[in-house]
Amino acid sequence: MRFSENVCPGASVEHTSKITALLEDARAKGARILGGGEGAHQDGSFLTPRILVNVTREMKIWHTETFAPIALLIPFSTVDEAVALANESTYGLSASVYTINIPLAIEIGRRLESGSVHINSMTIHDEAHMPHGGVKESGWGRFGVPWGFAEFTQLKTITITDTHLAG
Known part of the structure; x- marks a missing residue:
């Protein structure tokens, strides 16, 4: 893929540097990196997609939420x-x-410890x-109406017993 001057930044330079370090750690420990290109875009803010094989638990990327392609x-x-x-x-x-x-996909989805599961679709499916x-x-709480309201409000019950009636 060739980038034009019109490509918008995909992330901060700091983030792409973090991802590049994770990729290098994985490669040094035996992972093979498929796809991608020569690294970050010329301004350092855009990474091309990569697929990693031969990944092991000893690699930092195994334990990291990358937010990268x-x-x-x-x-x-x-x-x-x-x-x-x-x-x-x-x-x-x-x-x-x-x-x-x-x-089977529904059964697997029920078993996965995840905030959402998308069957035959990408992991991003946000709707209001x-x-x-x-x-x-990966966080707490939910946003989206009406779930978001409940996350930022406190429900409280207050009861009153009329002592005059109690005797």
Whole structure:
């Protein structure tokens, strides 16, 4: 992909530097990086998508919520193993499950520790009428009407007993 002068920044230079360091750590520890290009855009604020294979738990990227166009391909043999791998993360903002078996996808979605699960779709699906938020270290609470109101208000019950009636 060639960038034109009209490309808008995708992130801060600090963020792309953090991601580049994570990629280099992974590469140094045996990961193979597929796709991408020569690194960040000329101004340092845009990363091309990357796919990483041969990723292990010893790599910093395994334990990091990158917010970058990076996919880690981790092999698994069973659905139970796939769910365990996903739930091993300390993060849980959003997940995607791709399959033609919709009942299985729903079962997997129920088991994933994630604020949302999108079947056969990307992980970003924010709409004002839907709750959005993560679990674990991906945040607390939900935004979106009416869930957001509940997150920022305190419901309180106050009762009164009339002592004159009590005798």
